[in-house]
Amino acid sequence: MSRAEPGTSSLYHRLVVYLLFIILLLPLAGTLLYSLATSWSASLLPSGLTFKWYLALWSDPRFLAAFGQSLLVCVGALLLSVLLILPLLFVVHYHFPRLDALMNILILLPFAVPPVVSSVGLLQLYGSGPMAMVGTPWILIGCYFTVALPFMYRAITNNLQAINLRDLMDAAQLLGASTFQAAFLVVLPNLRKGLMVALLLSFSFLFGEFVFANLLVGTRYETLQVYLNNMRNSSGHFNSALVISYFLFVLVLTWAANRLNKDKS
Amino acid sequence: MSFVSVQNLQKSYAGSTVFNDINCQIERGEFVTLLGPSGCGKSTLLRCIAGLTAVDSGRILLDGNDLVPLSPQKRGIGMVFQSYALFPNMTVEQNVAFGLRMQKVNSDDSQARVREVLHLVELQDFARRYPHQLSGGQCQRVALARSLVTRPRLLLLDEPLSALDARIRKHLREQIRAIQRELGLTTIFVTHDQEEALTLSDRIFLMNQGRIVQSGDAETLYTAPVDVFAAGFIGNYNLLDADSASRLLQRPVSSRLAIRPEAIALGLEGELEGRVRSHSLLGNVIRYRVEARGVELLVDVLNRSSADLHPDGQRVALSIDPTALCEVA
Numbered sequence: 001m002s003r004a005e006p007g008t009s010s011l012y013h014r015l016v017v018y019l020l021f022i023i024l025l026l027p028l029a030g031t032l033l034y035s036l037a038t039s040w041s042a043s044l045l046p047s048g049l050t051f052k053w054y055l056a057l058w059s060d061p062r063f064l065a066a067f068g069q070s071l072l073v074c075v076g077a078l079l080l081s082v083l084l085i086l087p088l089l090f091v092v093h094y095h096f097p098r099l100d101a102l103m104n105i106l107i108l109l110p111f112a113v114p115p116v117v118s119s120v121g122l123l124q125l126y127g128s129g130p131m132a133m134v135g136t137p138w139i140l141i142g143c144y145f146t147v148a149l150p151f152m153y154r155a156i157t158n159n160l161q162a163i164n165l166r167d168l169m170d171a172a173q174l175l176g177a178s179t180f181q182a183a184f185l186v187v188l189p190n191l192r193k194g195l196m197v198a199l200l201l202s203f204s205f206l207f208g209e210f211v212f213a214n215l216l217v218g219t220r221y222e223t224l225q226v227y228l229n230n231m232r233n234s235s236g237h238f239n240s241a242l243v244i245s246y247f248l249f250v251l252v253l254t255w256a257a258n259r260l261n262k263d264k265s
Numbered sequence: 266m267s268f269v270s271v272q273n274l275q276k277s278y279a280g281s282t283v284f285n286d287i288n289c290q291i292e293r294g295e296f297v298t299l300l301g302p303s304g305c306g307k308s309t310l311l312r313c314i315a316g317l318t319a320v321d322s323g324r325i326l327l328d329g330n331d332l333v334p335l336s337p338q339k340r341g342i343g344m345v346f347q348s349y350a351l352f353p354n355m356t357v358e359q360n361v362a363f364g365l366r367m368q369k370v371n372s373d374d375s376q377a378r379v380r381e382v383l384h385l386v387e388l389q390d391f392a393r394r395y396p397h398q399l400s401g402g403q404c405q406r407v408a409l410a411r412s413l414v415t416r417p418r419l420l421l422l423d424e425p426l427s428a429l430d431a432r433i434r435k436h437l438r439e440q441i442r443a444i445q446r447e448l449g450l451t452t453i454f455v456t457h458d459q460e461e462a463l464t465l466s467d468r469i470f471l472m473n474q475g476r477i478v479q480s481g482d483a484e485t486l487y488t489a490p491v492d493v494f495a496a497g498f499i500g501n502y503n504l505l506d507a508d509s510a511s512r513l514l515q516r517p518v519s520s521r522l523a524i525r526p527e528a529i530a531l532g533l534e535g536e537l538e539g540r541v542r543s544h545s546l547l548g549n550v551i552r553y554r555v556e557a558r559g560v561e562l563l564v565d566v567l568n569r570s571s572a573d574l575h576p577d578g579q580r581v582a583l584s585i586d587p588t589a590l591c592e593v594a
Contacts, residue, residue: 167350170317171408173337174344175415176367185363189354 028247035240053241063242066227073137073213073223074206077144078199084145085152086191090183093160094169100157107150115211119143122216135220143212148202155201159194163187196261204250266329268293268451269314269419274323276309283309284475287323291468294449296442300462301472302498307455310472311421314453315344327419338367343412347424349404351396357383357407358392364415382410385444402433409441413448420445422454426461438465459499463487471495488525492594496523501552501563503529504593509560513537514585520592526552526565528589531575535582541575557583 035053037046057063092099110118122143126133133139165187172182210225218226228242267290274287284306291297299307312318314325316337325332332340351360358379365375383389386406396404405425412420422441426434442465445452456462462469463483471479471486479491490496496504502523505513510522531553539557546552546568553564553575564583566573575581 163353164348164350167346167348168352170315170337171344171346171350171411172352172363174315174317174340174342175364175411176338177363178338181367186352186354190352192354 028244031240032244035237035244037237039237053235053237054245056238057241057245062222063227066222066224069137069221070207070224073140073144073221074203076137076141077148077206078202080141080145081148081152081202082195082199085149085156086188086195089153089156089160090187093157093165103153107153110146110150116215119212119215135217137217137221139216140213140221140223143216144206144209147209147212148198148206151202151205152198155198156191156194159191163190193261196257200254200257203253207250208246267291268295268328269453270324270326271310271314272324272326274310274313274325275321276306276313276318277321278309282475287475287477289470289477289480291451291453293451295467296445296452296454296465297468297470298454298456298462298466299470299472300456300459300498303457305472306475307457307472308423311344311423311453311455314419315342315421316340341415341418342421343415343417343419344421344423345405345408345412345425347427349396349401349408349428351404351407351411353396356393356395357388357399360396360407361411361414364411368415378414382414385413385447386410386440400433401429402437405429405437406440409444413444413450418451420450420452422452424455424457426456427458434461441465463499471498473498488589489591490523490593493521493523496591496593501526501565502591503562505560512558513560513562514590515558518592520594523591523593524562524585525589525591526563528586529555529562529564530584530586531555531564531566532582532584535584537583537585539581539583541577541579541581543577544575555581555583 033046034040036049036051038048038050038052040046092103122139123134125131126139133142168186168190169179169182172186173179177185208225209223210229213223213226214229217223219230222230224246228239228246231239231242269289269291271287271289275285276283287306287310299310301307309318313320314332316332316335320333323333327340327342352363355363361379361382362375365378370378379392380389383392386409388403388406388410391399391403391407396407399407405428409425425441426438429437438461444450454462454465463486466483468480468482469486470477473494479486479495481489486495486499490499490502493504496502502525505522505524507518507520507522510518527550537557539555539562542554542556542561544551544553547565549568550565551568551574553566555562555564562583
């Protein structure tokens with residue numbers, strides 16, 4: 001890659017980048033300021049700064065419960081997907097490489113069907129009968145699993161293609177490792193990066209998911225976004241504090257995951 | 266009884282035959298090469314011996330025991346891959362120790378053996394590096410060390426030098442041969458490079474389209490090709506059909522004729538006259554394209570000095586060593 005020459009063109013490049021950042025950050029900065037303001041109406045700047053909205057938020061038991069429930073559902077769904085998708089990916093790529101084409105179509109389904117449509121189907125399927133799960137966190141975990149599937153599958157597949165799966169497995173087996181040992185000791189550690197990316201991406205997406213949570217479970221097992229929706233008629237400052245808290249949480253998580261994922265070298 | 270004996274081995278894949286009725290014997294401590302163009306079945310044969318690919322029928326005897334029913338873990342065979350296949354998450358040391366770890370060798374023993382084998386491939390100073398911190402040649406030496414440390418009964422090398430650049434390739438192939446001799450290790454080496462095969466091997470199996478076309482030492486393979494394929498694949502033989510050969514030699518020749526380009530000498534006076542059409546400098550050798558009696562021949566001449574160079578268009582006299590004429594089917 002060539003470096004930009006100093007002078008006007010580099011200035012132009014920087015301007016574009018800064019502009020992009022400003023456009024992206026401006027709403028966030030506004031929300032942050034609003035969440036810290038005592039009151040802000042009919043004036044250019046807020047009349048005073050306060051932490052009271054955050055204090056109110058973080059001492060609201062309903063918020064804490066929603067936060068915890070969101071976490072639980074997301075982590076549950078991701079655990080399920082790791083447990084199911086990793087072995088699946090391994091089998092597809094090692095034993096049945098031709099299935100990859102089929103999988104690529106299958107994993108597009110969660111995108112192809114809009115959440116509103118699929119929730120109607122899910123409500124019908126799981127609303128009554130032996131599998132009645134609507135209104136419980138279980139249906140959310142199951143549903144989120146399907147939503148996470150494309151992220152997980154794609155990211156880990158890319159990672160698998162970057163390592164030479166077949167030769168690594170062959171080499172390990174010739175050195176005396178069983179298929180399981182080879183997969184666990186040789187392949188799995190090399191999928192760490194792809195797995196982390198997949199988990200992070202899915203987590204941030206699922207943590208902010210609203211449509212499924214609202215339609216399938218609603219207030220019976222309130223998640224963060226449903227809580228936010230239910231509080232929409234309360235103080236805007238309070239809601240801003242909620243949004244900023246949510247954003248910061250995801251930010252810190254991303255940063256921490258990136259730190260953990262750094263190369264040892 | 267040979268140390269390795271492949272008997273009537275058959276393999277087909279998705280309806281097409283990869284090889285059919287392969288038979289070969291390899292003696293203990295021998296270095297043999299499977300040489301052939303890509304797709305001739307040489308790598309598949311190697312993978313069958315390793316147990317990585319199942320065979321349809323036939324037997325592979327190693328020291329008298331049939332390997333076919335055994336899993337690759339139980340065959341006691343070491344293998345080096347073209348792609349190195351080093352484990353990226355492990356250091357050089359851990360890579361090499363992997364086989365010992367699988368065999369549950371205690372850690373003192375294991376450390377000593379790893380040190381010893383790293384010393385053998387001259388990588389003792391790189392034990393703590395990761396594979397991505399090594400050059401291609403170093404990676405392949407780690408892979409070699411990793412397959413040697415378990416003391417395999419048979420070592421398989423699947424085009425181990427093909428991904429390396431020319432200078433490192435030459436150095437490493439000498440190192441591989443030296444180590445093989447030192448350990449007396451029976452080795453099967455797969456390559457499509459005739460120079461590698463000729464310089465390294467005790468014996469060469471030349472393969473084409475799933476058959477062993479010819480086997481023998483480098484000298485035999487080079488000087489006495491059995492058929493057109495062998496003549497075309499090894500060296501830079503002039504291959505003449507019966508008509509051209511008869512015209513050139515002015516005596517009836519009934520089959521195709523192969524003449525090595527270095528078996529023809531160029532002079533200024535002689536019976537067989539020709540004309541230099543073009544030449545190219547290969548370094549220590551000059552390769553002329555010479556036309557004589559309507560037949561175009563490649564002639565290799567040692568590049569002694571630029572004064573001896575025959576310019577294009579010059580009339581020359583050819584003399585062909587009669588013992589180097591080789592009739593091929």
